[in-house]
Amino acid sequence: MPRGTSEVSEPMFFVLTALLNGPLHGHAISKLIQELSNGRVRPSVGTLYGILERLHERGVIAVDREETVNGRNRRYFRITDEGQALVEAEARRMQDAAALVLRLSPGQAQAWGLWGQASRAGKGPLGTGPGWRAPGGALVPGIARG
Amino acid sequence: MTATLESPVTSVLERRYRKLLLAYPRPYRQAHGDELLDVLMESTDADRTIPPPREVAGLVAGGIRTRVIHLAGGSVWRDGLHLGVTAVAVANLAALVPYAAAIPLWTALSALSVLAVLRGWVWVAIPLTVAVGVKAVAVAGGWQVAELTQVPVYPGLLTGRALFSDSAPVTVTVAYGLVVVGLLAPAPRGGVTRARSWWWWAAIPFLAWDGPAWMIEEHNLPISLSRMGLELALMAAAAVAGYLTRDLRWALGCAFYLAVTVVGVTLLTLPENGVILSSQHLAYGALLALLTAATALLPLRQRRHALD
Numbered sequence: 001m002p003r004g005t006s007e008v009s010e011p012m013f014f015v016l017t018a019l020l021n022g023p024l025h026g027h028a029i030s031k032l033i034q035e036l037s038n039g040r041v042r043p044s045v046g047t048l049y050g051i052l053e054r055l056h057e058r059g060v061i062a063v064d065r066e067e068t069v070n071g072r073n074r075r076y077f078r079i080t081d082e083g084q085a086l087v088e089a090e091a092r093r094m095q096d097a098a099a100l101v102l103r104l105s106p107g108q109a110q111a112w113g114l115w116g117q118a119s120r121a122g123k124g125p126l127g128t129g130p131g132w133r134a135p136g137g138a139l140v141p142g143i144a145r146g
Numbered sequence: 147m148t149a150t151l152e153s154p155v156t157s158v159l160e161r162r163y164r165k166l167l168l169a170y171p172r173p174y175r176q177a178h179g180d181e182l183l184d185v186l187m188e189s190t191d192a193d194r195t196i197p198p199p200r201e202v203a204g205l206v207a208g209g210i211r212t213r214v215i216h217l218a219g220g221s222v223w224r225d226g227l228h229l230g231v232t233a234v235a236v237a238n239l240a241a242l243v244p245y246a247a248a249i250p251l252w253t254a255l256s257a258l259s260v261l262a263v264l265r266g267w268v269w270v271a272i273p274l275t276v277a278v279g280v281k282a283v284a285v286a287g288g289w290q291v292a293e294l295t296q297v298p299v300y301p302g303l304l305t306g307r308a309l310f311s312d313s314a315p316v317t318v319t320v321a322y323g324l325v326v327v328g329l330l331a332p333a334p335r336g337g338v339t340r341a342r343s344w345w346w347w348a349a350i351p352f353l354a355w356d357g358p359a360w361m362i363e364e365h366n367l368p369i370s371l372s373r374m375g376l377e378l379a380l381m382a383a384a385a386v387a388g389y390l391t392r393d394l395r396w397a398l399g400c401a402f403y404l405a406v407t408v409v410g411v412t413l414l415t416l417p418e419n420g421v422i423l424s425s426q427h428l429a430y431g432a433l434l435a436l437l438t439a440a441t442a443l444l445p446l447r448q449r450r451h452a453l454d
Contacts, residue, residue, distance in 0.1 A: 026185040044204025045186050049178070050211055072180040 008090045011043050011051055016060065016079055016087040023064035023078040026052065052077060060086055158195045160187060166202060169209020171216045211390055218391040220340060226395035228266070228339050230402025231328035233380075235263045235275065236346050237403075238321055240353035242282070245309045247302040249295060252281050264346055266339035268329050275329070279322025287315035305356040312367050314419050317410040324406050352376040360426070367414065367421050369430060381437035389444040397442035404438050407431075 008016070011033070018024060018032040030048055033041050043051065055061040060083030064076045079087070163186050167179050186201060197205075239256045246253040259274035277292075284291035286309075298308035310318060352372045360371045384396035408431070414421045 026181065027188045030185065030189060044200045044208075045182060045189060046201065046204030046206070046208030048185075048204075049182055050208045053212070070184065072184045073178075074181055074184060075178075 008086065011041055011047070012055060013087065013090060014041050015048075015051055015055060016083055019061060019077060019079040020084070020087070023076040025067075025074045025076050029077070055083070059083075159190060159197065162195075162197055163187070163201075163205075166197065166205040167209070169206050169213075171209075171213045174212050174216070214387045214390050217387070218393040218395065222393060222395045223398065224339060226398025227328050227331055227402060228263075228342070229395060229399030230406075231325050232260075232263050232342050232346060233399065233403045234321060234328070234406050235260050235271075235325050236349050237353050238278075238282070238325065240350045242278075242309070243350055243354045244301040244303050244305045248300065249281075249285075249309075251293070252278055260346070263325075263329070264342045264344070266341050268339055272326055272329050275322055275325050279319070279326070282310070282322060283315050283318045286310035286313050286318040305354065307356065307368075312414075312421075313410075314414055316413050320409050320413065321406055324402070324409075328402060349376055349380075367411070367423070367427065369427070374430060377434065378437065381434060381441065385437055385440040385444055388441045389447070392445040392447075394442065394445050397438065397445070400438040400441050404434055407434070 014033040014036055015029060017036060018029050024032065026045070026048060029052075030043070030045070033043065033048075052061065056063070056077070060080055061077045062080050064078040067074050067076065160183065163183055164179075167175055167182060170179065170182075182205075186197075186205075190198065190201070239253075239260045242249065242253045242256050255274055256278045259271055259278055262268075262271035262274060281291055281295075285295060298311065300308055353376065355372045356368060356370045358371045360369070360374070381400055384400050388394070388396045411423070411427075411431070413419070415423060
């Protein structure tokens with residue numbers, strides 16, 4: 001994944017993604033972000049809460065409930081419908097961007113064993129056919145359909 | 147393993163985190179300080195007594211950002227104008243402070259007017275500013291108003307120059323007059339003039355002191371390095387605040403302060419006043435204008451992403 005995209009910053013993307021499975025409190029969000037990014041994205045607590053406050057202000061996350069643990073208040077955040085639509089749109093945008101690179105890069109296609117298959121069909125990575133199936137089963141669309 | 151709340155080692159760490167949380171504004175600390183502390187303690191190894199540098203940096207940056215965002219509330223027009231008025235009122239008081247021993251009543255009244263401006267007491271600040279302004283213009287012109295004042299007024303501290311020795315009466319009129327105009331200016335959408343930080347009082351010695359020397363002493367319009375340092379630092383901070391909040395109130399405040407300075411200097415350099423600016427004056431003026439332009443342009447920067 002690129003370090004940042006044109007639509008949502010990378011830490012914000014991971015925060016929204018972490019909340020897709022249900023409400024979480026700050027520490028759980030921090031741990032899940034690290035896990036989802038294989039330890040690459042590790043915002044400090046000050047940075048994380050800055051992101052949470054901004055996402056909250058923009059209405060893409062909301063406070064689901066508050067609990068008291070060790071005598072201290074703890075907010076659980078949930079993603080809103082608007083936030084879910086935003087992160088899904090961002091994921092689709094990144095998927096389209098990745099498909100474009102795979103389609104236009106012969107080196108990448110050869111590495112995946114797709115060049116010969118595509119060339120034989122007269123529908124190489126730069127062809128205009130319906131596309132081919134990348135490892136993992138995802139259909140990579142042809143350029144005319146992109 | 148993460149820190150728990152009971153161990154003695156943790157209490158040292160917790161104390162240090164609490165001190166770092168002072169970077170956040172009080173209302174935010176009261177609402178969420180314990181929550182942040184809880185996450186910080188859970189995120190930090192139990193054997194640590196010193197917070198990790200990345201957490202320190204995150205808390206300081208997050209605290210400053212939150213403070214700036216908290217300042218960007220209410221009417222932009224009213225608050226921005228009030229910011230500029232405050233800066234000019236403080237500069238007007240700083241001009242009198244070195245002469246407090248010779249004109250104690252007027253310095254005290256000027257201090258009261260600054261207090262009223264800081265607290266947002268507009269209808270107290272206006273008559274006080276007018277009263278002190280009339281006296282200041284009289285001193286600058288060598289006239290007697292209200293009480294007998296021996297002119298020139300010699301300083302007691304911070305400077306060696308007589309009061310208003312480098313100001314024409316008209317420039318003093320502009321400095322006080324624009325404060326009154328700024329206080330009277332109606333806000334398009336109403337709103338309350340809010341109180342400003344007590345830290346403004348700390349600006350006075352920097353503005354009043356005429357050292358360290360930078361310009362040649364004989365020049366009749368010297369600018370001290372302490373004043374330059376303060377003005378540049380505050381305008382740079384205003385530019386950062388504008389960048390973080392995309393808010394134009396800081397640009398308005400800087401533009402008001404710059405306008406008073408530019409109009410004052412322009413009037414002084416009229417042929418009848420005989421003041422000639424040096425290249426240092428022009429360079430410094432250009433720097434202030436550049437920073438003011440930055441405070442106006444940075445809030446309008448292109449958005450990098452949907453939630454920027």
